[in-house]
Amino acid sequence: MSSLSPVLVALDFAEQPAALNFVSQLDPSLCRLKVGKEMFTHFGPAFVQQLHQRGFDVFLDLKFHDIPNTVAKAVAAAADLGVWMVNVHASGGGRMMESAAQSLLSFGADKPLLIAVTVLTSMEQRDLLEIGIEQTPEQQVMRLAALAKNSGLDGVVCSAQEASLLKQKLGQGFRLVTPGIRPAGSSQDDQRRIMTPSEAKAVGVDYMVIGRPITKAADPAAALQAILNELNQQ
């Protein structure tokens, strides 16, 4: 089943039974699931396949960042697994992203969306300075997003704060995937560049990655439904 929902629920669990118990409370027509480094390292491709069997589209969030040949092969391995979306770090450079995009061409219509991470939503100006980048987060996101588009990628991971500028500069068809989404009143946690779901929708975000506000809720299905209701009210 393919969901039309813009919500990608980040499954960040240390235990597989807890993750599957959580997933069993969700309806695959109302969200997609994101499997990241923690769960993939613990439970591997078999876990992704279990989610597929339960009807969910999966965003494999392993943020590949390596030499072009290695990343091209890793992205093709993700496509073999049948995931709906996979990502790389844009800071790996244009040649790395082009190789990744090329390696997916043979998958035709079954090719996953290929997305580049720009500046992590946990980073602010001083974090960039620390690694030698003197641009503002917004300037750096714009630069990396333009490079990702020119390299043939389908979109970027960024914060919702950069979304309207990115849609203006790179066009409506270039997908924006935004973590750092926090319903009003919920904890910011370690995120820095954040927005509420309705604000993110208003600035043109295509997919919202939402983890703890749903995974830590006493009633996850109700927390997801409240977010969808907020989005539908606009």
Ligand SMILES: O=C(O)c1cc(=O)[nH]c(=O)n1[C@@H]1O[C@H](COP(=O)(O)O)[C@@H](O)[C@H]1O
């Ligand atoms: O690529 C990502 O998904 C990602 C990029 C980014 O810049 N910031 C970010 O938080 N993420 C992921 O999005 C999820 C956010 O989870 P919560 O902060 O719990 O909503 C986590 O799984 C992060 O790994």
